[in-house]
Amino acid sequence: MAITSPETYWWKPADKEERLWITIAIVWCLILFTMMPLWHIVGGQNPSLEPLKIRPTDYQKVSDAFIEKYKIGEEAGIPVVKPPDGADVYLRGQMWNWIPILELKKGVNYKFHISSVDLMHGFSLMPLVMNFQIVPGQDNILNLTPTSSGTFHIICNEFCGINHHTMVGKIIVKD
Amino acid sequence: MAANALEFRTCPITGKKVYATTQNLIWINAVTSVVFLLVGGLAALLVLLTRWPAVHLLSADLFYRILTLHPIAALVAWIIFFEVAGLYFGCSVLLNSRIAAPKVAWLAYFLMLIGAAIVAVQILIGNADVMFTSYIPLQASPLYYLGVILFAVGALTACGIFFGTLAIAKAEKTYEGSLPLVTFGLSAAAIIAVFTLASGAIIYIPTFLWSIGIIKNIDPAMYRLIFWAFGHSSQQINVTAMVSVWYLLAVLTVGAKPVNEKICRSAFVLYILFINMASEHHLLTDPTLSPAHKIANTSYFIYMAALASMIHALAIPMTVEVAQRKKGYTKGAFEWLTKAPWGEPGFPALILSLLIFGFIGGITGIVNGTEQLSIKSHNTWAMTGHFHGTVVGGTTLAFMGLTYYVIPLIFRRELIGKKLATLQPYIYGIGLIIFTLSMIASGTLGVPRRHWDITFADSIIPFSFDPTAILFVTLTALGGLLAIIGGAIFVGVAVLSVFFGRKMAPSEAKLL
Numbered sequence: 001m002a003i004t005s006p007e008t009y010w011w012k013p014a015d016k017e018e019r020l021w022i023t024i025a026i027v028w029c030l031i032l033f034t035m036m037p038l039w040h041i042v043g044g045q046n047p048s049l050e051p052l053k054i055r056p057t058d059y060q061k062v063s064d065a066f067i068e069k070y071k072i073g074e075e076a077g078i079p080v081v082k083p084p085d086g087a088d089v090y091l092r093g094q095m096w097n098w099i100p101i102l103e104l105k106k107g108v109n110y111k112f113h114i115s116s117v118d119l120m121h122g123f124s125l126m127p128l129v130m131n132f133q134i135v136p137g138q139d140n141i142l143n144l145t146p147t148s149s150g151t152f153h154i155i156c157n158e159f160c161g162i163n164h165h166t167m168v169g170k171i172i173v174k175d
Numbered sequence: 176m177a178a179n180a181l182e183f184r185t186c187p188i189t190g191k192k193v194y195a196t197t198q199n200l201i202w203i204n205a206v207t208s209v210v211f212l213l214v215g216g217l218a219a220l221l222v223l224l225t226r227w228p229a230v231h232l233l234s235a236d237l238f239y240r241i242l243t244l245h246p247i248a249a250l251v252a253w254i255i256f257f258e259v260a261g262l263y264f265g266c267s268v269l270l271n272s273r274i275a276a277p278k279v280a281w282l283a284y285f286l287m288l289i290g291a292a293i294v295a296v297q298i299l300i301g302n303a304d305v306m307f308t309s310y311i312p313l314q315a316s317p318l319y320y321l322g323v324i325l326f327a328v329g330a331l332t333a334c335g336i337f338f339g340t341l342a343i344a345k346a347e348k349t350y351e352g353s354l355p356l357v358t359f360g361l362s363a364a365a366i367i368a369v370f371t372l373a374s375g376a377i378i379y380i381p382t383f384l385w386s387i388g389i390i391k392n393i394d395p396a397m398y399r400l401i402f403w404a405f406g407h408s409s410q411q412i413n414v415t416a417m418v419s420v421w422y423l424l425a426v427l428t429v430g431a432k433p434v435n436e437k438i439c440r441s442a443f444v445l446y447i448l449f450i451n452m453a454s455e456h457h458l459l460t461d462p463t464l465s466p467a468h469k470i471a472n473t474s475y476f477i478y479m480a481a482l483a484s485m486i487h488a489l490a491i492p493m494t495v496e497v498a499q500r501k502k503g504y505t506k507g508a509f510e511w512l513t514k515a516p517w518g519e520p521g522f523p524a525l526i527l528s529l530l531i532f533g534f535i536g537g538i539t540g541i542v543n544g545t546e547q548l549s550i551k552s553h554n555t556w557a558m559t560g561h562f563h564g565t566v567v568g569g570t571t572l573a574f575m576g577l578t579y580y581v582i583p584l585i586f587r588r589e590l591i592g593k594k595l596a597t598l599q600p601y602i603y604g605i606g607l608i609i610f611t612l613s614m615i616a617s618g619t620l621g622v623p624r625r626h627w628d629i630t631f632a633d634s635i636i637p638f639s640f641d642p643t644a645i646l647f648v649t650l651t652a653l654g655g656l657l658a659i660i661g662g663a664i665f666v667g668v669a670v671l672s673v674f675f676g677r678k679m680a681p682s683e684a685k686l687l
Contacts, residue, residue, distance in 0.1 A: 001432050002356040002422040002494075003189065003269050010353065010436035018438055018489065025485035029478035032541070036474040039547045040466060047469075047546055048462040053396075076635040097635075120310045120395065122554040122623065126638065129621040131553040133461045135396050136312065140462040153638045155631075157554035157623030159306045161313075162236055165627040168636040 047132070052139040056117045059139065063090035063113075067100050075101055075170075088113060091154075091169070093121035093134045095161050098154045098169025106149045106175050114140040121167070122158030131157060146173040180273055186584060187684035192349075193585065196277040197267040201260045201585055202673075203284060205578070208256035209669050211291065212571075215249025216662045218242075219655070227652035228630055228645060235627045236304070242625060244298045246307040250566060251326070251409075252291045257574050258364070258416050259287070259333040264585070265361035265419070266340035272349040275339030283332035290326030293318055306625060308406065311382065311398040320383035327379070331372045334365045356433050356440065357426075360419030363443040368412045370451055374404035396463045400455070407454035410566060411480075415446050417532070417570040418487050420577050422494070424525040427580050427686065428516050429502075431494035439490050445483035452476035459549035469546055477544050481537075488533050491525075519686075520596045524576020527604030528569050535611050536564030554625075556651075557618025560611045567658070568607040575665050576600060582669065583685060588676030592668045599668065603661025609654025617647040 014022065040046055066081070066089070073080045082103040083089050092099045093116040104110060114123055114134055121134040132140050156167035182195040221241045224232040233241060267274040274280060297303045303315035341362065344350060354362065378401040384390045422439070425431035433439050456473040458464055499511035516522045539561040543552045552558055579596055582588050590596055622629055622644050629648065631638045679685065 001426050001430070003191075003426050004355050005350050005352040006356075006433075006436050007352075010440075012435060012437055014435055014438055017493075018435060021489045022438075022482075022486060025482050028485075029482050032545070033474050033478050036546050037466075037470050043547055045547060045550060046466070047460050047550060049466055051462050051465060078635070101636075119313055120399075124554065124621060124623060126621050127641070129555065129619065130550050131460060131555060132550070133399075133458070133553065135399065135461055135463065137394060138396050138462045153636070155621075155623060155638060157626065158310075159239065159313075159625040162239070162304075163633070164239075164625070165235065165629075166631065166634045168631055168634040168638045170636050 045130070048141050050141045052141060053137060054115060054139045056115070056136050059090075059092070059113075059115045060117045063092045063099070063115075066090040071100070072103065083110065086110065091123075092117060093123065093156065093160075093167075094118055096156070096163040096167040098123075098156075098167065101170045101172070103172045103174065104146050106146050106173050109143060109145045112140075112142045112144050114142065119160045120158045121156050121160050124155045124157040125171075126153045126155055128152070133158065146171075149173045149175045180277060183273075184681060186268075187682055188584065188686065191268050192271040193268055194273050197263055197274045198585060200263050200274065200277065200280050200284070201268075201581070204256045204260035204263070205581060206673060207284075207288060208253050208260065209578075209666060211248045211252035211256060212662070213666050214295070215245055215247075215253055216659060216666065218245035218248060219662075220659050223652055223655045223659070225627065226629075227649060229649065230652075231628070236301075238627045239304050239306070239625075240298060240301060243304060243306050244295060247291070247294055247298065249571075250307070252295075254413055254566065254570060254574070255326075255330055255409075256287065258412065259283070259330065260581075261416055261420065261574075261577075262333060262337040262361055262365060263340075264581075265358045266337045266344065268585070269355050269358050270340070270344035270350050272340055272344035272347065275336050275343050279332060280336045283329045283336065286329030286332065287326050288329075290322045290324070290329060293322030293325065297322060308402060309382070310402075311385070311393050311395045314386055317383060317386040320379055320386055324376070324379050324383060327372045327375045330368065334368050334372070337361070337365050353436075356436060357419050357423045359440055360415060360422065360443050363447050364412050364415035364419065366447050367408060367415055367451060371405055371408035371412060374401055374408060378402050378405060396461065399461065400458060400463065403454045403457040404451065407457060408451045410562070411446065411450040411454075413566055413570040414450070414484075415443065417528070417573045418443075418484075418491075420573045421487070421491050421525055421529060424521050424573065424576055424580075425491060425494050425498070427577075428519060428521040428525060429495055429498045431498035434490060434493050434497055438486055442483040442486035442490070445479055445486075449476045449479035450483075453480055453544065456544040456549065459544070459546050460553045466546070473544055473546070477541070481541055484533070484537055488529070491529060518597055520579045520600050521576045523597075523604065524572055524579075524600040527600055528573040528576065531564055531572065531604060531607060531611070532569030535608070535615075536561060536566075536569050539564060539615060552618060554623060555618035556614045556622045556624055559624045560614030560618055563607065563614065564611045568604065568611060572600060572603060572607070575603065578665070578669055580686060582672045582676065583679060586673055587679045587681075588672050589679060589685075590668065591671045591676050592664075595664050596668045599661055599664045602664065603658055606654050606657030606659070606661050610651055610658050611654075613647045613650035613654055617644055617651060620644040620647065622648060
């Protein structure tokens with residue numbers, strides 16, 4: 001029994017059924033193990049490939065400069081920014097907004113730099129449900145190409161203080 | 176506490192020596208764990224009634240506060256106090272040995288109790304609205320971190336008592352040959368615990384110093400990395416302890432004997448070697464680690480640990496089947512299962528725990544642990560659903576099942592409310608199946624975790640979820656309520672039996 005010492009020598013070979021099961025499990029593990037790197041080659045959606053540190057104060061400066069350069073208006077007090085095709089896009093999480101509202105073009109590739117200037121935030125793109133951890137001091141670099149037009153929202157899904165649940169951002173994709 | 180260190184009785188059922196010192200230590204740790212389960216369960220009820228949009232009970236500040244308390248009570252205190260009781264049982268009772276340094280074991284208990292109490296009070300008075308993870312730069316009061324450190328030091332000391340007792344049992348030859356499988360599994364859990372608690376010290380001690388202003392800066396990305404070496408690894412202790420409890424329940428309910436000790440023990444060794452490496456899967460969508468690093472840790476290593484779980488997933492039902500067939504239940508392919516003791520709480524607890532852990536918690540764990548799929552589930556309720564499948568449906572349910580045997584065997588009290596106790600694993604298990612599956616469904620539709628208001632009523636930019644998502648949130652709440660009823664029955668039966676159950680005569684041999 002499992003609560004007593006084994007009565008006999010217990011280093012015995014596995015039965016046929018056990019060997020079969022373990023073999024299937026190992027093969028399955030190997031398939032899963034192969035898929036993860038493989039997706040980096042054949043898959044279209046991968047986490048950031050370029051880990052990069054950036055001081056929150058520096059990030060604030062570049063993202064402010066980005067907003068000033070390409071600002072086209074304001075909505076509910078938040079700047080609306082339309083970057084040129086293929087530009088580097090800065091999206092800043094701060095208590096409790098995603099700044100700025102972005103206007104992008106369908107089918108164009110943008111290099112996103114998402115970071116936080118205060119606490120952790122959770123970037124959650126709705127309704128696609130794509131989520132990334134946004135860490136102050138780290139630039140989450142993502143190459144994004146909008147493949148459909150319309151309005152997308154970014155909600156925050158990492159606790160960032162008392163008004164965390166009000167933190168919503170917006171991306172408008174035009175044809 | 177004052178018991179003579181060498182006073183013992185012999186269990187009429189298992190023939191094991193139960194030392195009075197060990198029995199007292201198991202009693203205090205197990206009773207404390209159930210008290211914390213009650214606190215955690217009440218917090219769960221409040222969180223649930225707030226996340227259910229139709230009820231939306233608590234205010235935002237109270238919600239985040241109670242949401243911080245819930246895992247501290249239900250995940251940390253309930254489970255770890257119970258595991259300490261389990262460790263003492265595994266090293267002392269199962270090996271017929273006196274326990275090492277009982278006074279130090281009591282010290283460990285008080286450190287854990289004081290630590291947990293400080294943490295709980297700090298949260299309740301609003302000094303630590305930081306969530307379980309307390310991600311820097313969010314800051315709690317220094318006492319909060321101190322409480323966590325005290326608790327961890329106590330738990331580490333308890334592991335030391337466990338290893339000390341193993342050494343005493345070996346030196347005094349209280350058993351012959353190899354360790355029993357359950358004790359072997361618990362040793363694996365204790366080894367993982369040492370790594371886990373060391374990681375906890377590495378991150379909580381500097382964080383404490385940061386909170387009192389001695390250290391100026393802690394890198395938030397580094398904090399996340401080391402925190403999860405503690406935060407997720409502690410769940411690996413739970414997995415390993417739970418698997419050991421599964422083997423134990425298989426013995427208690429059908430008298431099962433491991434089919435192949437080598438296979439079972441090798442699987443525990445795989446846990447020790449690989450399971451902690453997998454903790455980095457929390458950082459899959461962080462911009463901190465390179466893809467090669469992520470693939471090595473959260474793909475290669477995690478699958479070596481998953482292999483171990485696959486082995487147990489075969490070995491445990493197999494031991495049950497073999498034991499049942501030996502009893503003569505050999506008709507057809509499944510008579511062994513249909514004639515199993517379904518009317519005894521331990522058996523449905525074992526089977527439901529195994530099924531919920533494997534098919535809900537385990538499978539979603541592997542799915543969410545894939546780099547690309549983590550993008551879909553990170554920080555959503557899909558994650559929350561996953562770990563309620565593992566630590567609640569798996570660990571908690573298994574521990575509840577075991578408690579129904581600990582009360583008559585170790586505490587020598589007859590159960591009060593046996594019928595309710597028999598129904599309890601079904602109510603709790605079915606509630607949790609509805610709860611976790613609906614939660615995962617909501618998460619795949621994007622419902623975030625740790626969120627007070629998914630209707631976004633106060634947002635400057637309006638946003639609303641698809642009604643399907645709200646439907647699944649409501650189903651989650653209903654399943655959760657059922658589970659909470661099951662949890663309440665457990666606490667009621669356990670507390671009443673321990674304090675008011677009929678005292679059993681020394682020679683009385685009765686499991687339930």
